[in-house]
Amino acid sequence: MPDGSINDRGIASLIEPGRVHRRVYTDPAVFELEMQRLFGRAWLFVGHATQVPKPGDFITTDLGRQPVLMTRHHDGSVRVVLNRCTHRGVKLVAERQGNRQRLICLYHGWTFDPDGTLLRVPVDEGCAPGFKLCDFNLAAAPRVGIYRGFVFASLSPSGVAFDDWIAPMKQNIDDIVDRAPGGQIALDAGVHRYIVRANWKMQAENAVDSYHVPFSHASTVNQKGVQFSRREGDEEGAKVVEGQRTAPQWKQRRSYSVGFGHCWTSNTELKENERSSAVYDEYKQTLAAAVGAERAEWILTPRMHNSLLYPNVSFMGLNMHIRVIRPIAVDMTEVNIYPVRLVGAPDAMNIRNTRLLNVTHAAASFVQSDDLEAFARAQAGLQSLQTDWVDISRGLGREEPIDPPGALRQMATDELVVRGQFRAWLDYMAAA
Ligand code: FES
Ligand SMILES: [Fe+2]
Secondary structure, eight states, rough: OOOOOHHHHHHHHTTEEEEEETTTHHHHHHHHHHIIIIIITTTEEEGGGGOOSTTTTTEEEETTTTEEEEEEOOSEEEEEEHHHHHOOOOOSSSSEEESSSEEOOOOOOOOOOOOEEEEOSGGGGSSSSSOOOGGOOOOOOOOEEETTTTTEEEESSSOOOOOHHHHHHHHHHHHHHOOOOOOEEOEEEEEEEEESSHHHHHHHTTTTTTTSSSHHHHGGGGGTTTBOOTTTSSOOOBBOTTTEOOOOHHTTTHHHEETTTOEEEEOOOOGGGGGGHHHHHHHHEEEEEEHHHHHHHHHSSSOOEEETTTTTTTEETTEEEEEEEEOOOOOOOOEEEEEETTTTTTHHHHHHHHHHHHHEEEEEESSSSHHHHHHHHHHTTTOSSSSOOOOOTTTTTTOOEEEETTEOOOOOOOHHHHHHHHHHHHHHHHHO
C-alpha cells in the first residue's frame, strides 16, 4: 500500500513483534488516523487543576488537534469544553491562559459561561423561530477524570473507564505528589515550550528510553563516567559510563510496562544518605513534620525515574516535571515541560528544583537538547527508502511477568516499553 492511504489491514501490517514500519512516523495518512482513533479516543492529559485556581480561570490546549478549554466554573468545578463557538465555528479563546467570567466570541459576540452554557446572543430578534440558547452550549468533553488534581479527558463517550486506565499509574503520580508537605503539587511555575521537527512518538518513546543515555548525553558525564548532579543536596549524580561502556549500575535500572501503553523506568542508585544541603535539609524537615520521619525517608528515596501515561504525558521524578506531548503534524510536535511546585515546601527548595530543571530540560539545556537533536535526525533518517523497518527488538522474548497479570519488567536498556506503547497503539488504531 503506498504512503498516503491506509486501511485496517494496512495498519496491522505496520507493527511486528520486534520492529515497526517507518510509516508510523512518516506517513501523513497514519497521522490523520492517529488523530481520530488514538487521540480521538484515549484518555489524554489536559492540565492540572492548579492552572485554573479561581472561578473564570482558563487554559487552552489541543487534544490531538481539537482545541479545548479547561476552565474553573463559578461553582468551583473544573470543566473541559471544546474551544469552538457554536455559531459559526470560531475558536472562542485564543490566549494560552487567563481569567474571564464570561467567554465572548470575537466574531458576533455570543457569550458563554465558563462551563460552556450559552448565555446571550446579540440582536436576538434575528434568531430563527424555535431557536433555543440551550441547543447551542459549547460541546463538553464526553468524559473527564481527575486524579490528585491531574485532569484527563477523553473525546470519546465510550472506551476504557478512567479508573481502570489510571489505576496502574496512580503510584507514579503519588511518587511526585507525596513529596509535597501539603500533599499537593501546583503547575504554576512557568513552562518550557518548544516545537521539534519530529513525530510525537519519538518523545513518548524517549521519555522511558534508558539505552540512549550514555551515548546521547555523553557530554553530561565527567571523566569518571558520572553525570552532573541533578538533585539539590547531591554531591554527584549517577554513574552512567564505565570505560567506553554502559556502567553496571546503569544496567540495574528496570523498565515496567503495565498495559494501555503505560510504562516507567526505575531510578538509578543514588547516594541517598549522603544527600544534604541547607535547602534540602530544611525541606526534608518540613516534610517529616507533615508526614513523620519514616514516611518522609520513604517518599524521598528515589524509585521511579520517568513514567509515561500513554499517549501524551510523562512525569519525571529526578528533575521533577510534567511533560505534555502535543502532536501538530506527522513530523512536528510541541513539547511542554512544566516544573512541579511542591505546595508547602520551602520556597528555596522549589526555586532550586526549578533551576535544576532549567539546566536539564530547557530548550537550550544540557540534556533535552541532545534528545531533540536525536528526534529531528531520526525523522530525517526515516526519509530513507533503503529499508522500511525500525528495530525495537532489544530484550524481545526476555520479558519477565510481574503483578498485576499482563504487566512486564526487564532491563531498562531493553525496548520493552517501546513495544508496550506500540501494542496500545495498535489496539487504538486497529479498531474501526
Ligand atoms: S462565530 Fe462566534 S459569535 Fe459568530
Ligand atoms: Fe535523553
